[in-house]
Amino acid sequence: MLGPFYRENPPVLPKGASTIQKHYDNEETAYYEGYIRDAAGNGIAGVTLDVWEDAPNGIYENLDPDQPEYNLRGRFETDENGHYSFVAVRPVPYPIPDTETAGELLRYMGHHPYRPGHMHFIISKDGYRQLISQIYDGDSKWLDDDSVFAVKDSLIGTFKPAPETLGTDLHFEFDFVLKADAAAQAVAAE
Numbered sequence: 001m002l003g004p005f006y007r008e009n010p011p012v013l014p015k016g017a018s019t020i021q022k023h024y025d026n027e028e029t030a031y032y033e034g035y036i037r038d039a040a041g042n043g044i045a046g047v048t049l050d051v052w053e054d055a056p057n058g059i060y061e062n063l064d065p066d067q068p069e070y071n072l073r074g075r076f077e078t079d080e081n082g083h084y085s086f087v088a089v090r091p092v093p094y095p096i097p098d099t100e101t102a103g104e105l106l107r108y109m110g111h112h113p114y115r116p117g118h119m120h121f122i123i124s125k126d127g128y129r130q131l132i133s134q135i136y137d138g139d140s141k142w143l144d145d146d147s148v149f150a151v152k153d154s155l156i157g158t159f160k161p162a163p164e165t166l167g168t169d170l171h172f173e174f175d176f177v178l179k180a181d182a183a184a185q186a187v188a189a190e
């Protein structure tokens with residue numbers, strides 16, 4: 001699920017860099033890392049990852065005039081081993097806009113508008129099917145009760161206390177598998 005808050009062309013950042021442009025009293029910084037692998041388990045080099053999330057005030061940068069442009073958004077690339085890393089914050093739960101049709105539907109269902117804390121990813125590489133996904137904080141409120149019903153067990157991760165060497169409050173490790181693009185496979189087979 002892409003969601004409504006993605007922005008094209010986020011800042012291109014070096015591996016391990018931070019997307020944080022503004023600090024909040026309640027923020028928890030986190031070092032995110034993992035591998036992007038193919039179906040055989042091999043790391044894929046040169047994979048592009050677009051990441052975005054809400055700020056510790058529960059608002060995405062493009063809806064908040066008090067945040068710098070592209071705050072908490074970035075584009076990263078995997079290294080020769082298929083490894084990615086970046087620094088951001090722990091995402092917090094937020095209510096989806098509930099003043100229009102979606103809100104009317106939620107109220108009709110007797111459901112609250114909140115989403116559990118999640119980080120958005122778009123993971124792209126020629127020859128593979130693009131993966132648009134969200135990774136959920138396993139300790140977040142609303143995990144079992146997401147207003148848009150998008151949580152899957154396989155997308156839940158854990159924020160652990162970070163070792164001092166990382167320089168962040170938390171550490172989040174998550175690996176992804178990309179499926180080969182069927183069209184690219186067909187060409188390769190010719």
Ligand SMILES: [Fe+2]
Pocket residue numbers: 003005118120
């Ligand atoms: Fe979101």
